[in-house]
Amino acid sequence: MRIEVFASGSTGNCTYVETEDHKILIDTGISKRCIDNELNKLNLDFSQIDTLFITHEHEDHIRSLCTVLKKGNLTCYMTKGTYQAILNGKNESLKPVLQEKLSSGSIILLNRLANSILYESISLGKTEIEVLPTFHDALESVGFKIKDHQQTLVYITDTGYVHHSLFETISNADCYVLEFNHDPYILMSSDRTYALKQRILSDHGHLSNEDAAVTLAKVMGDKTRLVFYAHISQECNLSEIIELTRKKVMEDLGMDTSGVEFVITSPLPTKVYSL
Numbered sequence: 001m002r003i004e005v006f007a008s009g010s011t012g013n014c015t016y017v018e019t020e021d022h023k024i025l026i027d028t029g030i031s032k033r034c035i036d037n038e039l040n041k042l043n044l045d046f047s048q049i050d051t052l053f054i055t056h057e058h059e060d061h062i063r064s065l066c067t068v069l070k071k072g073n074l075t076c077y078m079t080k081g082t083y084q085a086i087l088n089g090k091n092e093s094l095k096p097v098l099q100e101k102l103s104s105g106s107i108i109l110l111n112r113l114a115n116s117i118l119y120e121s122i123s124l125g126k127t128e129i130e131v132l133p134t135f136h137d138a139l140e141s142v143g144f145k146i147k148d149h150q151q152t153l154v155y156i157t158d159t160g161y162v163h164h165s166l167f168e169t170i171s172n173a174d175c176y177v178l179e180f181n182h183d184p185y186i187l188m189s190s191d192r193t194y195a196l197k198q199r200i201l202s203d204h205g206h207l208s209n210e211d212a213a214v215t216l217a218k219v220m221g222d223k224t225r226l227v228f229y230a231h232i233s234q235e236c237n238l239s240e241i242i243e244l245t246r247k248k249v250m251e252d253l254g255m256d257t258s259g260v261e262f263v264i265t266s267p268l269p270t271k272v273y274s275l
Contacts, residue, residue: 003175035064213246
């Protein structure tokens with residue numbers, strides 16, 4: 001499995017995941033030109049992308065979705081709530097494209113399981129995907145667990161918390177892309193409005209450094225070798241504070257993380273990592 005975070009944060013989000021038999025994008029919150037540039041660095045062409053997962057309808061996650069759907073020969077997965085939220089949104093050019101691709105089968109809508117917060121799993125040949133509920137101020141946001149043979153990637157951003165019922169499902173992954181959005185003290189001292197601060201701190205906002213570190217400590221295991229600090233606020237966080245907070249939490253719990261690489265993400269691409 002190969003992973004590269006093309007961009008992460010409030011200005012745009014897009015991640016590339018390559019399994020044995022699939023080339024996947026998670027979100028299209030950056031321009032298609034930027035996506036093309038990063039794929040070219042990997043000696044890939046956009047036409048080779050066969051699968052797209054959309055986490056939710058916010059602009060920093062779907063900015064180039066219209067262009068990607070028009071120009072790509074791919075299958076796009078999103079929840080029914082995300083689909084409806086985009087139709088109810090302001091992007092008039094995207095709506096007919098979305099409806100056309102749904103009718104042609106290029107868009108597949110994800111369904112919740114009865115009496116559960118979980119969704120139907122997706123089987124793509126040797127690649128298995130579990131759809132994970134997240135808790136954000138979006139209509140039906142989700143994250144993903146992608147499994148290729150014995151390698152597993154867990155992708156969770158844009159959530160106020162990670163539900164305890166997911167811990168077993170996401171435990172001991174090889175790689176986590178997990179939101180470390182803000183430091184609450186910097187957030188509360190910022191110039192942001194009180195309403196926005198409350199939104200970010202709410203159960204349907206964004207994970208703080210400490211909450212993310214505690215969650216990570218509960219789920220990472222012997223297999224875990226790579227962690228991306230994702231969706232970092234450029235105004236209300238610092239990479240040094242993220243690392244200090246994470247170390248403090250894990251040292252207090254007596255955890256040895258010497259074999260794990262921790263990667264800061266940003267609006268700029270990371271290098272490509274192989275599991």
